[in-house]
Amino acid sequence: MATLTIRNLDSQVEELLRVRAARNGRSIEAEAHAILTEMVGPSPREMRNLAEAIGHRFAPLDGVELELHPPVAIEQQRDRAYEIMKRRYNALRELAR
Template sequence: MAALSIRDLDDTVKEKLRIRAARHGRSMEAEIRAILTSAVTGEAPRADLFSALTERFSGLGGLDLDLPARATPPRAADLPG
């Protein structure tokens, strides 16, 4: 595997990379590898399922549910034992 050094990277770019990597649950190095791989191969980097679903459906907004009040008081679980 090859190694690559990037000089004179703007601090704001580095911070945005750090945030993006954290959002995807990986190191900055892994994030940069994914970005570079995607740029030269045309493939989107694979994200974990939660991140992929969040990204795909975040623009749709949330859902407010009207939950009915409890008819009976809560009780402790009856576990065998």
């Protein structure tokens, strides 16, 4: 890994960095590292897919464990959506009478 030295940093910027680091429970060095990594990492436009973008967003949190939703067949989703729309349509027809 490389070492980076920043000379003549404005004291107000240093103070803001110190406060931000404290809020995030990090050292000033760790906060600067997180900021640089986030800013020079791939932009959302450079991401190939949503999963990659989400992974990049949560990487500073050391990942997130999610429960997998049980697979649902597309036909079941379509049928459920159709039933909901049918009920709404019928309810609107009743109101129109």
